[in-house]
Amino acid sequence: MLIVQKYGGTSVGDLERIENVARRVARTKDEGNDLIVVVSAMSGETNKLIEYAHHFSKNPSPREMDLLLSAGERVTSALLAIALKEMGYDAIALTGRQAGIVTDDVHTSARIENIHTETMQNHVGAGRIVVVAGFQGITDKGDVSTLGRGGSDLSAVAIAGAMDADLCEIYTDVDGVYTTDPRIERRAQKIDRISYDEMLEFASMGAKVLQNRSVELAKKLNVNLVTRSSFNDNEGTLITKEENIMEQPIVSGVALDKNQARITLRNIKDEPGIAAKIFSKLADENINVDMIIQNVGQDGTANIGFTVPENELEHAKRVVEEVDDTAVIEYESNIAKVSLVGVGMKSHSGVAGTAFSALAKENINIEMISTSEIKISMIVSEKYGELAVRILHEAYGLDNRS
Amino acid sequence: MLIVQKYGGTSVGDLERIENVARRVARTKDEGNDLIVVVSAMSGETNKLIEYAHHFSKNPSPREMDLLLSAGERVTSALLAIALKEMGYDAIALTGRQAGIVTDDVHTSARIENIHTETMQNHVGAGRIVVVAGFQGITDKGDVSTLGRGGSDLSAVAIAGAMDADLCEIYTDVDGVYTTDPRIERRAQKIDRISYDEMLEFASMGAKVLQNRSVELAKKLNVNLVTRSSFNDNEGTLITKEENIMEQPIVSGVALDKNQARITLRNIKDEPGIAAKIFSKLADENINVDMIIQNVGQDGTANIGFTVPENELEHAKRVVEEVDDTAVIEYESNIAKVSLVGVGMKSHSGVAGTAFSALAKENINIEMISTSEIKISMIVSEKYGELAVRILHEAYGLDNRS
Numbered sequence: 042m043l044i045v046q047k048y049g050g051t052s053v054g055d056l057e058r059i060e061n062v063a064r065r066v067a068r069t070k071d072e073g074n075d076l077i078v079v080v081s082a083m084s085g086e087t088n089k090l091i092e093y094a095h096h097f098s099k100n101p102s103p104r105e106m107d108l109l110l111s112a113g114e115r116v117t118s119a120l121l122a123i124a125l126k127e128m129g130y131d132a133i134a135l136t137g138r139q140a141g142i143v144t145d146d147v148h149t150s151a152r153i154e155n156i157h158t159e160t161m162q163n164h165v166g167a168g169r170i171v172v173v174a175g176f177q178g179i180t181d182k183g184d185v186s187t188l189g190r191g192g193s194d195l196s197a198v199a200i201a202g203a204m205d206a207d208l209c210e211i212y213t214d215v216d217g218v219y220t221t222d223p224r225i226e227r228r229a230q231k232i233d234r235i236s237y238d239e240m241l242e243f244a245s246m247g248a249k250v251l252q253n254r255s256v257e258l259a260k261k262l263n264v265n266l267v268t269r270s271s272f273n274d275n276e277g278t279l280i281t282k283e284e285n286i287m288e289q290p291i292v293s294g295v296a297l298d299k300n301q302a303r304i305t306l307r308n309i310k311d312e313p314g315i316a317a318k319i320f321s322k323l324a325d326e327n328i329n330v331d332m333i334i335q336n337v338g339q340d341g342t343a344n345i346g347f348t349v350p351e352n353e354l355e356h357a358k359r360v361v362e363e364v365d366d367t368a369v370i371e372y373e374s375n376i377a378k379v380s381l382v383g384v385g386m387k388s389h390s391g392v393a394g395t396a397f398s399a400l401a402k403e404n405i406n407i408e409m410i411s412t413s414e415i416k417i418s419m420i421v422s423e424k425y426g427e428l429a430v431r432i433l434h435e436a437y438g439l440d441n442r443s
Numbered sequence: 444m445l446i447v448q449k450y451g452g453t454s455v456g457d458l459e460r461i462e463n464v465a466r467r468v469a470r471t472k473d474e475g476n477d478l479i480v481v482v483s484a485m486s487g488e489t490n491k492l493i494e495y496a497h498h499f500s501k502n503p504s505p506r507e508m509d510l511l512l513s514a515g516e517r518v519t520s521a522l523l524a525i526a527l528k529e530m531g532y533d534a535i536a537l538t539g540r541q542a543g544i545v546t547d548d549v550h551t552s553a554r555i556e557n558i559h560t561e562t563m564q565n566h567v568g569a570g571r572i573v574v575v576a577g578f579q580g581i582t583d584k585g586d587v588s589t590l591g592r593g594g595s596d597l598s599a600v601a602i603a604g605a606m607d608a609d610l611c612e613i614y615t616d617v618d619g620v621y622t623t624d625p626r627i628e629r630r631a632q633k634i635d636r637i638s639y640d641e642m643l644e645f646a647s648m649g650a651k652v653l654q655n656r657s658v659e660l661a662k663k664l665n666v667n668l669v670t671r672s673s674f675n676d677n678e679g680t681l682i683t684k685e686e687n688i689m690e691q692p693i694v695s696g697v698a699l700d701k702n703q704a705r706i707t708l709r710n711i712k713d714e715p716g717i718a719a720k721i722f723s724k725l726a727d728e729n730i731n732v733d734m735i736i737q738n739v740g741q742d743g744t745a746n747i748g749f750t751v752p753e754n755e756l757e758h759a760k761r762v763v764e765e766v767d768d769t770a771v772i773e774y775e776s777n778i779a780k781v782s783l784v785g786v787g788m789k790s791h792s793g794v795a796g797t798a799f800s801a802l803a804k805e806n807i808n809i810e811m812i813s814t815s816e817i818k819i820s821m822i823v824s825e826k827y828g829e830l831a832v833r834i835l836h837e838a839y840g841l842d843n844r845s
Contacts, residue, residue, distance in 0.1 A: 056495060056498045056499070059499075060499070063499075090518065093458060093518075093522055094521075094522065094525055096458045097458070097461075097462070097465075097522060097525045097526040097529050098525050098526070098528065098529035101525040101528075101529075102524065102525055102528050104535075104536075105521045105524045105525050105528070105535075105536050106521070106525075108517055108520070108521040108536050108538065109517070109518055109521035109522065109525075111517075112514040112515075112517050112518050113514075115510055115511070115513075115514050116492065116495075116511055116514050118510070119496075119507045119508070119510040119511035120495055120496065120499060120511065122504065122507045123496055123499045123500050123503040123504055123507050123508070123511075124499040124500070126500065126503075126504050126507070127499050127500035127503075133506075133507075134506075134507050134510050136510065136587070138585075139585060139586075183540075183541060184541075185538070
């Protein structure tokens, strides 16, 4: 098998941890696999460099920021290759440029455009362990570029795709994806397999294991992605295409997002396109509107309710008041969004009913509902958020999946 | 004028010092000069990275060491460019590769083979301040290489040569080259101008302002080199070709080297080529033999005396005893070498006489003498070393040159 392994900042946080990573890499090699390892900067290094830059400028030049920030991953890749060679393994460290990673020139958040795989292919072909500095590439002008937060994951997924790897393992400090946050429901189970689309819904709901950009890229390139911990030997969660998952549970997991706020507009102007005007203005201002509910109010005027991230509420308020200064506007930030995710919903009807009756039984009022093909989201009062998660976790049998 | 400025590790030792450097660079630009700035890593950074590598391996792979060690200069170059841009100057940071510095592939002590100046030329032509990460280049295979200790000086001199710069200023924490060590003779004077050859003699005698490699390269490329302090505005010392120095003093300076040891062999084998055998064996073992005196002893046997660096004495002992186990061998490490350097010696006779009589007057015995066209070195007892320096400094009128 050709495996791409990616180790994040905490996994290579100090010299002992890099040694641990070297041992894990060596073991994977000993098992007969070909191996490309993508590494992040040692944790804290990138933030230190950002602080340095901000000492000189509030808006440091992006091109120079990239040159600066790329240093950390280079250090880790060199150190890991040195450690592996000392253990008797043939290893070589490659920078983003040397690994053939070409990006556009949007410095500090560049997109990978192409990977010239010849160098990696030659080294892998020669039996060498290839260690690649993550998070970075090179523009066609020859400038160093970086991929933004979570960039090393993107490096790993893109390399796995370009090299047609069998597996892309993302190592962090958590075991994988859980049916819900184990801090809320201690009976939460690790999920063995989950589809890209489900993972995307989880990530957008705040499950911080993987960023959506990486999952989207994995989906696009059809990369089998595994998220697992570098601190133990537990098997992680495989994120793969739907067809690879034999038994589709109706609901895969329950997520909670308490950082939502709701804006309700009553008696808004009786004017065609006023709603469109509000939402396009919010979009212009980069405010993320999540759930929207619209219905007809008294006297033919409309009512609109929608949610935004709590920290964008003030900004959203200003925008809304500008567009319509006659509407009655209400704000509510003590709300929580509870979401059920599962590809099994596609082929099952009545999934929502279970949720509604389980919550009703405990007298939890559902204030807003929105559904997609694989997700049902409900807004409840913030104080009932955790309780709702536990009720739904049990209602869909997630406590005893395995 | 096109000026290349190089700032060493202590000059960019922290963020405040980098800011100072930015102000000095800005001032040079404001004076109407074109400018290329070569920077070292922040002091301590390179040693930290070396320690990291040695955590994993006593003999880390040189190729990976270069990738590792090149990180520090990249950070400084990016930060300085960011600082300059914030001050309103057009600046760009370039890595060794981007600056077009091509080296051989002797990793960790590579030699510059070629500099492709187009990129630098374009940026300088556009009025931009070019900030180059020192100490590093790229091999023709595309691997990162470093130039060894003092490598940033080499980068600066090589760039000055390739760009045909008017001046190459090397900034450190000392004011320049002095007629002797001011800690020994407080009346020591800073030298305004000195020839490459004199500087080479000074450097090999332990004046640590510049490494010989840099001075040799400056001589070869005919680069006007200035060494000065980044912590004040004093003019430094110009190191240039002999013709550029109007008034040639007979003696430019006096140097002291207390880290010498002498080996004396008496009654060595009466065998042709035995001396050659000893010295070629010492050379094979990389022992630096400095002064050699040979004369005929009793019974037609020869006596040979020579000096080696004190820390190579043990090694030299073993070598000598292996080659000739019948000779009487004496060791002496309580010696000091006092040297007079001056291109003026070439055209003046009787220079040595002044030294001999000045030392004799104070009853300092000269144990060995060696002379070259521009240098006279004398071995005296270690306890008289400083005194001899002060006597000679006065005897040649160095106290009141200016």
